[in-house]
Amino acid sequence: MSTPSRYWREIPQRYRLEANKCNRCKLIFFPPRLLCPECKNRDLEKTKLAEKGEVITYTIIRVPPAQFSDQAPYAVGIIELKDGVNLTGQIVDCAFDDIKIGMKVKLEFRKLFEQGHAGILCYGYKFVPD
Amino acid sequence: MRDVAVIGIGMTKWGELWKKSLRDIYVETALLALEDAGIDRIDSMYIGSMSSGLFVGQEHIASLLADYLGQLPVPATRVETACASGGLALRLGFMEVASGMSDVVLASGVEKMTDVGGDEATYALGTAADQEYEGYQGITFPGLYALIARAHMQKYGTTREQLAKVAVKNHHNGLKNPLAQYQFEITVEAVLNSVKVADPLNILDCSPITDGAAAAIICPADMARKMGKPLIKVIGTGHATDTIQISQRKDMTWLEATYQAAKQAYAMADKKPEDIDLIEVHDCFTIAEICVTEALGIVEKGKGGEAVEAGLTAMEGKIPVNTSGGLKSKGHPVGATGIAQVVEVTKQLRGEAGERQVKDARVGMTQNMGGSGGSSVVHILERE
Amino acid sequence: MEGIIGYGAYIPRNRIKVEEIAKVWGADAPSYKRGLMLEEKSVPSPDQDTITMSVEASKNALKRAKIDPADIGALYIGSESHPYAVKPSGTVVAEALGVTPEAHTADFEFACKAGTEGMFVALNLVKAGVIKFGMGIGADTSQGAPGDALEYSAAAGAAAFIFGRDKIVAKIVDTYAYMTDTPDFWRREYQYYPQHGGRFTGEPAYFKHVTGAARGIMQNNDMKPEDFNYVIFHQPNGKFPLRVGKMLGFKKEQIEPGWLVNKLGNTYSGSSPLGLAATLDIAKPGDMLLLVSYGSGAGSDAFIFKVTDRIEEVRNLAPLTRDLLDKNKNYLEYGEYAKFRRKIRKAD
Known part of the structure; x- marks a missing residue:
């Protein structure tokens, strides 16, 4: 059984559907990543699905x-x-x-x-x- | 780059091998390949294994298996891309031989799956999906392919019967493969009436839980020629990735990683789909074979179901697919599957496939897939 | 001026009829239905608990309050079925709503009164000027022992109330609390089902405390039953709230809008709060409401509210309580109910 850390880390996504929006290509993606899966841009903002x-x-x-x-x-x-x-x-x-x-x-x-x-x-x- | 040839293959009867451990199964199989090649020493070995940790609680199996095979201190590497681990073992072995780094390499795969209960096996296989965002929601491996199947049926009108016909065809082929786990015929009706696993897929749409291993010895083609071996060359290899979450793909019915891997392999081998005489594909579920034949360019996008129905991929069809019985009938010890495909194609190209021999087979292809298509490895082999 | 700025309800869709339970235990359904004035009760799905229902009721309250959840300074959940024995329900709910991290939370437990306790404290913190907005939630997935009379009534549901100073839906006129040590119903640590004192739960427990609180708050405010448009009492069964209303001099018409129990069962900490939500659903500007909860052990909280014009604006921003009660129902057989409520012993 894993420690609660693994669960706890995902709380913003699982409870509140926190996602990313790329400030360049405007793609919204979930779960959040460090770079936009489409245009690879790193300038991202937090959004909700x-x-x-x-x-x-x-x-x-x-x-x-x-x-x-x-x-x-x-x-x-x-x-x-x-x-x-x-x-x-x-x-x-x-x-x-x-x-x-x-x-x-x-x-x-x-x-x-x-x-x-x-x-x-x-x-x-x-x-x-x- | 040096040309590479397969000089030895090994595979034992697959199934629920209650008496045998992972190392027993592996060593027995690898020895067959060494014998077939007529050698007793190798320079390096690759082992495809998806999850020896979850299935038998043993990691670090590369050294363990090198030891039990009597090959210490050769470098031994375990590779993992879920169910495509076996295919990847061959690709890495190929690269090592082609580059000139090593001469004789053992490319192999193994999985011992029956030491855990059904729900644990379901869990272990499910780890090929995105654990945080697919697994967390209770999706299973059959469930992921069921999602693809439903989408394919909706988009292209693929029917439940067409899915069943994949299983019927592969069981028919497997009947002639003495190493297959399930050597019996099934009917479309039996598939449709079998126990539901993940709608629309029933148990007879699914490949089984299997213990087994497969092994291939590769070396430079020049060396093979000197040894007087039938020259089965690996002329193309391709490997590509896709999102492991199917929800993140632009088209859930399309296996982009398989398309990309095939594109690489076709280019390297300088072959086109119509040059291929037979293919072993990753039919972990009936829908997978339909989608793979589309991605390999054997049939048009969306026509995979119709092609099976029309007998295009049958033994007597234009392009026989899964003459071995496929994962469905032969069994699917996940890490071993990719190598078992190479074993079958090599047998066919050597003309040693017995009752299921494809006449005049000269060029064969293998396609091995990880998870719900998040990785795919394709090889093209040719008899010189 | 302080009061309710948003309210929301949540009721699971599963129901079980009194007949279905009575059939299993060889009990006489018609006499239960008459005696308790119960027809059916709500049942949570296995994936629903006090936390999940609290989140959904709170989201409905937020739809009506139209505030930024981050401005909520306190969030209190009252329940006798907090999913964890140790670890707050409130943190999960606050996190799901986006209330964290600058907020106070606590899980209340006082049998069926815990919900109004949370409301009482949240409201009075707003009144004291300590916080801008406060949230009080009553939620339960209550358990009755198989075959016990409680099994016919123990139900599931939640109601959430957000308190503030501006944009008020119902102004708070006064609060009042009345309690003594009266062991009429309890559950010891590590026990799965509660115990109760049978008929002792009536006169010296429910009736004494509910009438005590109702009379106390009316006296303090110089009000009589006829000064209220509606009254909501705790509803352990159909009969008690009607009888206590009669004892106090209220008419059936004043009680009925918030009387959900015949189709809902006793949602414990959610019971009188859900009654208040249902009453707000039909109340008109200027209406006066009296809410009196009851929790075994024992005590009652009382509240007087005056409904404002804003009720008309917010009412339809979230599902109406009666719609949650009457629409999209799914009737269970006892076997399925027993599975859902984990009354079947399985292999480990």
Whole structure:
């Protein structure tokens, strides 16, 4: 089990969707990087991702990794947010049959998993129907 | 740069090898390659292994395996690009021989996957994805390819049946490969009705969990000629990368790293897709084979599904793909897969592929892929 | 002038009906429904807890308050189901909202009264001029032991209130607190389910403290039940708030807008705060509201609010509480509910 540092470090991204915007080519990207993936510029500013978007592809995970074994089956999709950023995340609070490409979703704060019975609780974003 | 030839290959029967440890499997296989080459000493060795740490709790395996193979103190290097580790081992070995740095190099791969439970294996394989932004959300390896499959179906109208036909074809081929893990035929219906893993992919769309190793001995072509070996030359190599998060790609249905790696290999070998007689591709999931054939330029973008359906890539088709049975039927001990592809192509070019021999095979290609396409290694081999 | 500048609610979409629980334990559903005036209750998904619901309720409150979260000087969460025994819920919520680092936070626990405690302290810190904005949240994913009467009511939900001095939605007229040591309901350290004193939770506990607080604050302000448009009481079941209202001289119509319990269950620390949110959803400028919470152990906090013109502007900036309650419901069977609430013993 990793120390909490690894979790803690990602809090701005996972809790608040903090991203970067390139001051040259204006690309918004997530998670933040030290240089723009498109134009390699290092002059970047902090921004927040849009909290709404639509499903561009999805799957239902029925054979989960160990940490998610209590949750299966669950849906995971790639969501194109309104600012053009694509994000991978679970789609919850709807029947699997209702999930469609093009479906409108919004972000909600949820618990992703627990580090065993005694470890830290790991929070972040998931998507719910909008 | 010196020309490089494959002078020895080794592979044992793959599967759930309960009695054998990682080192047992590896040494047994590497010895076959040494015997095949008719040598007992090498100058250097490369071992592709994705995750011996997570699968058997052992790192530093290069020295361990050099020792057990009786080759101390040769330099031994473990290389890792997830499931493309094997292909990369060959590429690095090729560079070492071509450069003149070494003469005889063992390019190999191994993975012992059954010493952990299913959910742990799922986790270990999942580490090929972006752990902080894909793994954290509970995505799995089949899940990533399922995301690609759904997008491909949406964009190009690829059907569930076309995906199934990849598995059916590869099982059909694997039936004739005595080293394959699964030597049985399956039907489209069986694939469609098999247990769901990550919709739209079912268990029969997925390559299995496998223990196994594969090995190839390479040396300068001149040396091979003097040894009187059938001359199977490595005439092209390519390696490229892409984002490991599929959500960050401009087109999720397109394997850019494979396209780029193939471009390099074609240029180096001075070959075009139509010059290739057979290909071993990385069909870790049925959708992968469809996307790879597109990226290699064998079929048009978006036509991979139709091509399988039309039998283009079948044994008797225009360009046989995965005559070995592919990862699907032969098995997929991740680090070993890239080398096993070279073993198959070498057998075909030597004319030693038995019942599955492609007639007059002269030029063969291998394509080995890491993660959901974040890395890809392509080689072109030719019989002189 | 101080008061509420933004409010928000959150209710999970899962529900379980009284009949579904009664069926498992061989209990008589109609008598439970009559006796407790409960039809169904909300159930959190496995990925929802006090922290996640607090974040969502707070985001809804921020939508109405339209302030920079960084200006919030204190954030208090009241709950009897804080996910950690040691480590605050408040830090996670504050971090998710962008309130950190210049803020004070504390997790409150006082059975079902913890939510209004957080509101009480946040509001009074604003009043004292210590902070510009303060946030009080009541949230719970409460547990009732399988087969116990509490299992029919223990529900999940959250409500968040932001207090400030300008752009007020409901002005605070007065606050009041009333408490004694009365062990009517408790949960010892390391115990999974709470214990309660049965009928002892009624007269000497709930009724004594709720009437004590209500009468105290009305007397201090020289007000009578008829001076209020609406009153919100803690709602451990359907009957208690109606009965206590009658005892105090309130009419059913004054209670009903904030009476959510028949379809929601008892959301513990979220109970009376959610009732207040639902009442604000329908209140008109000038309306007078009385809020009286109750927490076992035991005590009540009382608040008098006067609704301002701004209510009309902010009401529709976030989901209405009744919509969260009535729309997009997902009914669970007992097996699924037991799995969600971890009532099934699994292999390690």
